[in-house]
Amino acid sequence: MEYWLPLIFVSLMGLALLLYIILDGYDLGIGILLPLATDDEKDRMIETIGPFWDANETWIVLGIGILLIAFPSAHGMILTHLYIPVTLMLFGLILRGVAFDFRVKVTAEYKRLWNNLFFIGSLLAAMAQGWMLGTYVMGLESSFTSIAFSIAISFSLPAFYVVLGCGWLFIKSSGEIYTKAAKWARTAILPMGIGLFLISIATPIASSTIAAKWFTLPAAIGLLPIPLMTGVAYITALWVLSKEEILRAGYGWIVFVCMVVMCLMMALGLAYSIFPDIVIGKLDIWESAASTASLEFALIGTAIAVPMILIYTAFIYKIFYGKSRPLSYE
């Protein structure tokens, strides 16, 4: 158990953070797109994420929670290093989260202010997350390469969220917003692709630990499906976006699926690069693991609760299935 428990928890943490990136990714992406829409369209766009965002955001609390439960010393090391970006992300998530409610409840003159804060909060949170991801992948170094790398990701991740958000709009909206989403996605997908491509090239250059893992045979051959699948998903998304008739026939959701596949592949690649460390080059998952008794106790609850969470999350997505309707409390 002493060997397996940290493995189980690191996988769960990875799963929670992956779900977070996908789920909160689409709603943060929609938040970032908000200024491009008319006032009425803003309402329609927020309707598509209203019932979901709170549960989506809970996945990061679970991810960080597992880091805290299972790897307490890594939790402290990572979060103290990321003090500034974490604080900025929290400011962003706070503003975005309360803007959902304030924008529809304040007097008309303040609605514009809260729409702007909705956008600023979403963008700030997305950029701060990119920065955190970049610094983390660079092993929490504060070198020039690490900073440059973090800046690159803090622009690429929001671009990724934007395309994901457009994918979500294809699923949940129709009419003018659907058309606009196609336009936005076409604009964002190129810089996103270039950004991600550059990051993939830069990663092994910037980190020799990761380079060693990628370019040794036979692992390199086993890893090939990851870049291949990512490339296929990206090109499929590009192709769907370029075909007006496919989009008009209602197949825009393919873009969303492609983004999910890309995200999954990148997460696998990242997990392979980092494992078995939890802080690259500093701490591995067994060194930083909490005591076996604590992990066993946490595992019981996790084994019961996580399947239940997945079931009722599916139930809620089913209830709100299909094109979104105006949000009403009544």
Add this chain to the structure above:
Amino acid sequence: MELDPFLLSRIQFAANISFHILFPSISIGLCWLLVFFRLRYTLTGDKDWEYAYFFWVKVFALTFALGVVSGITMSFQFGTNWPGFMERVGNIAGPLLGYEVLTAFFLEASFLGIMLYGKNLVSNRVHLISSFLVAIGTTTSAFWILSLNSWMHTPAGFTIENGVFMVDDWMEIIFNPSFKYRFIHTVTASLLTSAFFVAGISAWRARKNVDGPATWKVIRTGVVLAAIVAPIQIFVGDLHGLVALENQPAKIAAVEGIWETEKGAPLTLFGFPDEETRTTHFAVEVPKLASIILTHHADGELKGLNEFEEAHPPVAPLFWSFRVMVGMGFLMLAVAWWGSYALFRDKVGPWLLRTLSWMTFAGWVASLAGWYVTEIGRQPWVVQGYIRASEVVADHAGGMVLSTLIGYLLLYAFLLLFYILTLMHMSSKPARSLKESMDFAAPSIGTPGSAVTLGAL
């Protein structure tokens, strides 16, 4: 001046948690009130209960959102500012926080979607169950976080290996000595806070004739709930105090302003405690009463602050917070009983409504003061008797912590301002269906008509 990152981190944590607790202290109780409104509507078919629900669910959504986002901040603060805490007690604190996320956060966040926006998409039964699950979620959340908080005050069920806390018995950890008192005291506080909150806002709405009979039903619900809960709360608070006396005598000594151990200690009603001279200036005392209350003997011995050199909490903040909490508690009791009496006699005058609306946030004052007694009362320890807060703080530059602290304070001030402005704006408007579907004469205060309308409640 040298910036002390420890002090700044403490202030930042205090600011975050003070801001956070404002919202759960309303939403835990308010959520149960919403279940009550929905249940009343389902059972009686009386539209007023549905209007009450429509209005208050909007207030709940706003309050809940503020609680969620400020709560997320808390979960990151442990790592960013107090990494030593998790390194030392992570084996105990981690799973407790984990259970909160797994059993409460997802439940409330997920079913909130149905509760708020799913009314037309699901049956009345599923909607009612969803509201119920959100209420269960908020209360379960309180259960786990208060278990951890109580453990920090009265640690139990562990052993220490190389400075790291190891689990010995989970039942002893979860149900540690102060847990049940703290849990009941906090949930009851939330019921009381939300009771005054709904009664206060509704009283304001009643004076402006918004929403007619539905508003009056809410006033009655709030006032009667407060009248029942306030005495229970005072009783539970007293029990909680006795547990603190047993486990944290330094806290009680500071609360009562007892400088030297004495038998037959007087109860200091009022005064200005001064730590430098170790006296309470202008003290107004009742002989022997502190001993009688705390030990149930006129000559019972109470430990003084002299027994806890260098390890007792600051006296003045505790002394004052406690008096604010107790004073506010008794004021709430008096107003709730007065209000219930007036409501049952059908003699609600403008003064009662005014008093209720002034006391809309009375629960906030009492809750904050109560939490200051509890939390400042644990200082200088973070885990009572074992770990000092200064041992677990992160080694950040003072300037950096100061800048984030200023950021948080500005953000919180801005949000609090908007929260209250928005509540006022929302309160001045009727629940939408009400405006559309009904046009009734609202009762006007102080006229014979009001008694008739109230009689129909």
